Amino acid sequence: MKTILSSRKHHYLQGVGIFLIVVALVVGMVGCSCGGGGLVEYDLTMAADPAAGGTATDETNGSPYAAGSAVNIKAEANTGYQFVSWTAPTGGFADANAEVTTFTMPAQDVTVTANFEPTPPDHFKCYWAEAETYIGIGEVVYLEDQFVAVNATVGWCWGFGTPAEKMHGSLTTPISNPDHHFTVYDLDYEEEPQVWQVEVNNQFGDQELIVYGPIGLGVPTQKEGHDPPVGLDHFLLYQAIVAEGPSVDAYVGLNDQFVDEEVGVSGPLYFANPVQKTHGGIVTEIENPEAHLVFYLIGGNSFVPGVQVQVVNQFGEQTFNVDSPFFLAVPSEKLYYEPMP
Numbered sequence: 001m002k003t004i005l006s007s008r009k010h011h012y013l014q015g016v017g018i019f020l021i022v023v024a025l026v027v028g029m030v031g032c033s034c035g036g037g038g039l040v041e042y043d044l045t046m047a048a049d050p051a052a053g054g055t056a057t058d059e060t061n062g063s064p065y066a067a068g069s070a071v072n073i074k075a076e077a078n079t080g081y082q083f084v085s086w087t088a089p090t091g092g093f094a095d096a097n098a099e100v101t102t103f104t105m106p107a108q109d110v111t112v113t114a115n116f117e118p119t120p121p122d123h124f125k126c127y128w129a130e131a132e133t134y135i136g137i138g139e140v141v142y143l144e145d146q147f148v149a150v151n152a153t154v155g156w157c158w159g160f161g162t163p164a165e166k167m168h169g170s171l172t173t174p175i176s177n178p179d180h181h182f183t184v185y186d187l188d189y190e191e192e193p194q195v196w197q198v199e200v201n202n203q204f205g206d207q208e209l210i211v212y213g214p215i216g217l218g219v220p221t222q223k224e225g226h227d228p229p230v231g232l233d234h235f236l237l238y239q240a241i242v243a244e245g246p247s248v249d250a251y252v253g254l255n256d257q258f259v260d261e262e263v264g265v266s267g268p269l270y271f272a273n274p275v276q277k278t279h280g281g282i283v284t285e286i287e288n289p290e291a292h293l294v295f296y297l298i299g300g301n302s303f304v305p306g307v308q309v310q311v312v313n314q315f316g317e318q319t320f321n322v323d324s325p326f327f328l329a330v331p332s333e334k335l336y337y338e339p340m341p
Contacts (some may be wrong), residue, residue, distance in 0.1 A: 011033070044105065053115075054081055081118055088112045121291045145286075153187070167254075193213050210340070235273065247267060248296055291327040
């Protein structure tokens, strides 16, 4: 009898043990997402900001991952943009500023974002443009920049800007986007022109400018044989004179799609703000609000006349002859500005 009781007790305890083990396994499976070997794994999602800026790729391509896994990731910028950095709410990067790096998975689902920004404007060598076919004339546009908001009528085309490599002293600034071109048009509007005091900084130093206008509109333009100028803003041009600061008296080397030459640089002629443009119900937003240009007068060898350029922009197709260069547009930081009475 004792033996029988002992046997029953043994089987009862054994059954309880098996039941508890099964319960523990079920609870564990309900509480986690388990991969092979019972490891807890988490989803990795890749994203790009802005979406038009480029792509973010999981090169390991094995999501979900266990916490602590090193994942190879890669960012690729689209035309007109450049990679800035990686960000994530948690986890870690071997180098958050490198386009190709590794990401260490945290113990949770996570989104890793590749951040992009528009390519900074190049230096532009600008030529007089004599149009053979006229577009844009009479078109009404609404323009809004950091200074003014105005309805204006587009006038004659008078300038064509092409990106240029610049050599100044020991510093060489290469072309970042050979597809960035613009055409400059006159503007006519009913409002009174405005006067502003602007302090700028660029490779020629700090200058305080008095600017007046606006007097012209720079329109991103596709030149025949090139891709569209993605990431290049419209620019609103203002007449500019130096109120305070060093006068520019320098020689720089310029190498563009037409000619390689040394030119003398003198005082500023125009100051340009990126501008939002509305034309035909289509709004073209500012992509890089900190990208300003100062246009300096230049003198060098006369450009060989008779070079014909075919272009297309938001106003249509246009053909014109480019003549001698007359200004250099220099990317500039706007340090300070205020309206003048």
